[in-house]
Amino acid sequence: MVSLKSANCDIALIDGPNIDGVLGQILQRQPISEDRPQWDVVRECLQRILGIQVPPMFVIDGTHSNERAYKFYRFLRSAQFRLERRYPDLLLGHNSDPVDDFILGELDRVCDLAREGSRPRVVVVSHDHVYAPILQTILKFDGKVSIVGFHEELSPALLNLRSYGAELYDLEKDFRAFLKPLPRWYRGGSRRW
Template identity: 35%
Template sequence: MDPSSGPGERTTYVLVDGENIDATLGGSILQRRPMSEERPRWDRVMTFAEHTWPQPAVGLFFLAVNGEMPYPFVQALMALGFRPVPLSGDAGEKVVDIAIQRTLEALKDRSADVMLLSHDRDFVPQVGALCDGRRVALVGFKEFRSKEYAPLADAGLQFIDLEYDVQAFTTRLPRIRVIPIAEFDPAEFL
């Protein structure tokens, strides 16, 4: 049984590929290093998970650490209810991806649902294996997620937008997206 939940309770695991989300936000959307007010509000991610699938949520935030531990960031994550997973390895080794893959594989044997925050195609096999009747979601910016996840929608994979669905940002990001006519507001363009 999962130690984070009571008898018979399911858990939602929220796995954050911190490097991938940060690289997509800074490199593809903002095209510069994000300022603090432009970064996701991680507490909103946890609240969203708990409200979307009404059950306890456990947040695991994976980050590569080369050298010194980023203690202020780690402490902030802990204050928000995340368990930081700081990783190191040989140069060129994708330690965050390896750790997330192993975690997704380990979750196969648990009575748990999963929200993965990433766009990375490296997790497609593990996410596909979890689409076995449990709730599984890929959370990120839909225009940047790997197209390799698309076939998993038929197996139950949900796609959740970090900005529009989770509302994890306090400011509007400069994203170009297809706008459903029901949501079109000309004031945004004037």
């Protein structure tokens, strides 16, 4: 486990299943490798644009592993990501999401450090509303929060964090993490960049 104090409290957490699921909704099909973000570009943007110097944590549900997934895991490690495979805790019941549980636990540790006077820099790559309350608390204690995803797919709770000082970044527009344009349509039927 990386000590958050030794890493100046910086942390970047990527909700792998959430990003893949939302990308599938945008594409209206299961994404293939060529559709997915160029994760090495994402890592470089986390460093260059957001100043995150610690290895980002890519969190996945370990129950969906296969040979193709293992190749992806090797790529993530070679691209300097920390891979966190999480498995459901059957004692918690079927409604427990192991990825959300892990990310919430990491955010809770960062929140404790913020309460103690540290000024954490937190990046969450996800669209999930479940992280909004703890991110709001981190902002309340002068932490810096950035949320990365597809703007039109972010939950209202995450969008609302802008009023508390959170920064929002788009994977396609701001990070340019895709090899080809995604079929993203906005109100009025046209792309808005």
